[in-house]
Amino acid sequence: MITLENVTKVYKTGTVAVKDLTFEITKGEFVFIVGASGAGKSTLMSLILREELPDKGRIWVAGRDLARLPHWRVPYLRRNIGCVFQDFRLLSNKTVFENVAFALQVIGRPRHQIERQVPQVLELVGLGNKMRDLPEELSGGEQQRVAIARAFVNRPLILIADEPTGNLDPTTSKGIVQLLDRVNKTGTTVVVATHDASIVNTMRKRVLELDNGEVVRDQSRGVYDVELDDSSAQPVGARSKGRRGTVLR
Amino acid sequence: MAVPMNFVAREAGSNLWRNRLMTVAAILTVAVSLSLVGAALFLRQGVSNATTEWQHGVSVIVWFHPSSSITEQRAVGDELAQLSYVKSCAYRTQTDNYNQGKKYLNGLLGSASSAVTPAVTPASDNCVLKNPDEAGAIAAAFRNQPGVRNVSYPSQAIHNMENVTRTVQLAFLIVALVLLASASALIVNTIRLAIFSRRKEVSVMKLVGATNWFIRIPFMLEGLVQGVAGAVVAGLVVLGLDWRLNAASAGHFTSTLYKMRLTGGEVVLIIVAVGIVGLLVGTLGSAFAIRRFLDT
Numbered sequence: 001m002i003t004l005e006n007v008t009k010v011y012k013t014g015t016v017a018v019k020d021l022t023f024e025i026t027k028g029e030f031v032f033i034v035g036a037s038g039a040g041k042s043t044l045m046s047l048i049l050r051e052e053l054p055d056k057g058r059i060w061v062a063g064r065d066l067a068r069l070p071h072w073r074v075p076y077l078r079r080n081i082g083c084v085f086q087d088f089r090l091l092s093n094k095t096v097f098e099n100v101a102f103a104l105q106v107i108g109r110p111r112h113q114i115e116r117q118v119p120q121v122l123e124l125v126g127l128g129n130k131m132r133d134l135p136e137e138l139s140g141g142e143q144q145r146v147a148i149a150r151a152f153v154n155r156p157l158i159l160i161a162d163e164p165t166g167n168l169d170p171t172t173s174k175g176i177v178q179l180l181d182r183v184n185k186t187g188t189t190v191v192v193a194t195h196d197a198s199i200v201n202t203m204r205k206r207v208l209e210l211d212n213g214e215v216v217r218d219q220s221r222g223v224y225d226v227e228l229d230d231s232s233a234q235p236v237g238a239r240s241k242g243r244r245g246t247v248l249r
Numbered sequence: 250m251a252v253p254m255n256f257v258a259r260e261a262g263s264n265l266w267r268n269r270l271m272t273v274a275a276i277l278t279v280a281v282s283l284s285l286v287g288a289a290l291f292l293r294q295g296v297s298n299a300t301t302e303w304q305h306g307v308s309v310i311v312w313f314h315p316s317s318s319i320t321e322q323r324a325v326g327d328e329l330a331q332l333s334y335v336k337s338c339a340y341r342t343q344t345d346n347y348n349q350g351k352k353y354l355n356g357l358l359g360s361a362s363s364a365v366t367p368a369v370t371p372a373s374d375n376c377v378l379k380n381p382d383e384a385g386a387i388a389a390a391f392r393n394q395p396g397v398r399n400v401s402y403p404s405q406a407i408h409n410m411e412n413v414t415r416t417v418q419l420a421f422l423i424v425a426l427v428l429l430a431s432a433s434a435l436i437v438n439t440i441r442l443a444i445f446s447r448r449k450e451v452s453v454m455k456l457v458g459a460t461n462w463f464i465r466i467p468f469m470l471e472g473l474v475q476g477v478a479g480a481v482v483a484g485l486v487v488l489g490l491d492w493r494l495n496a497a498s499a500g501h502f503t504s505t506l507y508k509m510r511l512t513g514g515e516v517v518l519i520i521v522a523v524g525i526v527g528l529l530v531g532t533l534g535s536a537f538a539i540r541r542f543l544d545t
Contacts, residue, residue, distance in 0.1 A: 083457075103453075105256055107459060108463075
């Protein structure tokens with residue numbers, strides 16, 4: 001679903017954001033991207049969304065080579081990728097229903113489809129009774145649920161979340177990650193960039209760790225910090241696939 | 250993907266309302282500048298109509314000194330009648346010219362009217378030429394004849410009028426261009442404000458896969474509305490000018506204003522031209538703003 005091959009991105013200032021990244025995320029996987037601030041997590045998300053192009057290497061997303069994707073086709077690529085952010089990015093003048101419906105309106109979906117799909121997805125995220133509320137009337141966790149509903153309403157192949165629990169308390173964070181897990185169970189590939197050790201440790205999903213723009217760990221059923229993981233000496237997962245389940249540092 | 254027009258119209262409408270002060274300023278500036286363009290075109294067409302009308306009418310007027318003798322006047326009349334390119338001449342007495350002048354000036358002289366009497370008004374020979382181009386030759390030949398005060402001919406009047414209107418038109422067009430430039434700048438600024446105030450929505454639209462055209466069209470429509478609204482006001486000004494000209498010249502069949510009157514088709518053509526300029530200003534202004542400030 002997402003494949004990176006020797007991807008390097010250097011900013012104009014000379015900062016190397018990511019360096020020689022090579023990995024593959026298959027259809028239906030749930031992957032955490034972890035690492036300290038400045039490790040390259042957000043750049044990686046921008047590259048997947050084709051907000052930026054790499055200086056070296058190639059990226060395939062949903063079967064498309066991003067370097068060869070013409071500018072006018074980028075919106076069509078993004079319809080296959082749902083996005084969730086730390087700051088929710090909800091439109092404050094629109095209700096919960098309108099915020100989610102907006103994602104369908106702008107890609108030209110007919111009204112009857114919007115009226116059917118939006119309540120369904122709001123029920124899925126547990127906000128069926130708050131459709132007419134404005135974002136400011138909701139808690140942080142509820143706002144993030146709206147953001148997930150908006151990202152998922154178009155049934156994308158991939159859902160990427162950049163620090164989705166960054167502004168939330170631990171209990172709410174757990175609920176959000178469980179929701180992302182439910183989304184994942186529908187067959188959507190989920191990629192979560194996070195600093196939140198507790199959710200990574202609870203979920204025990206594949207973990208890709210970045211450090212100074214390089215992948216230093218790719219571990220199945222991983223934890224946030226390998227030093228704390230008893231099983232890290234013998235990483236679990238499909239070693240046969242080579243990159244998976246390997247501690248690279 | 251087809252762009253749903255109700256969505257676009259709603260978005261453009263809410264943008265216009267959100268920045269209504271800037272919108273009104275832009276529309277008014279477009280309206281004033283296009284009114285000047287319309288007025289310049291109106292004047293140009295009017296002068297052109299008057300010129301055509303004159304060329305088919307009286308070609309030369311030989312004005313006599315009020316003190317000139319009948320003998321001098323007859324001598325000039327006989328000489329004019331013998332010229333092969335003169336079709337016909339009509340002698341108008343001092344009283345005839347006094348009455349006609351009075352009718353044309355129609356109270357404009359005010360207190361000075363008591364000083365103007367038939368005795369100080371010149372008599373004239375009004376001649377129609379077979380070839381109006383010979384008017385200059387007659388003027389040169391008769392200007393210094395005994396008893397002749399002056400010789401006027403339409404080509405001279407037309408020439409003078411064309412000079413005046415050319416200057417007025419140029420002034421109108423320069424002012425209109427300056428105003429159109431400011432109108433475009435105001436449209437650009439309004440769109441820029443709209444883009445800024447909707448930057449969050451635009452970023453969400455981009456993330457969920459709205460096409461570039463889908464994002465741009467509401468802003469384009471906004472500029473278009475401003476240009477067209479200004480053009481509509483300018484069109485009304487042109488209609489007002491036409492109505493005023495018709496009202497002022499009604500009944501004065503020989504007056505310059507009457508000769509300048511425009512046909513319905515000509516007025517419509519000017520309004521269409523003004524509308525096209527309005528469309529262009531709105532579209533180009535918003536296109537520039539989108540290109541410059543909207544990162545899609």
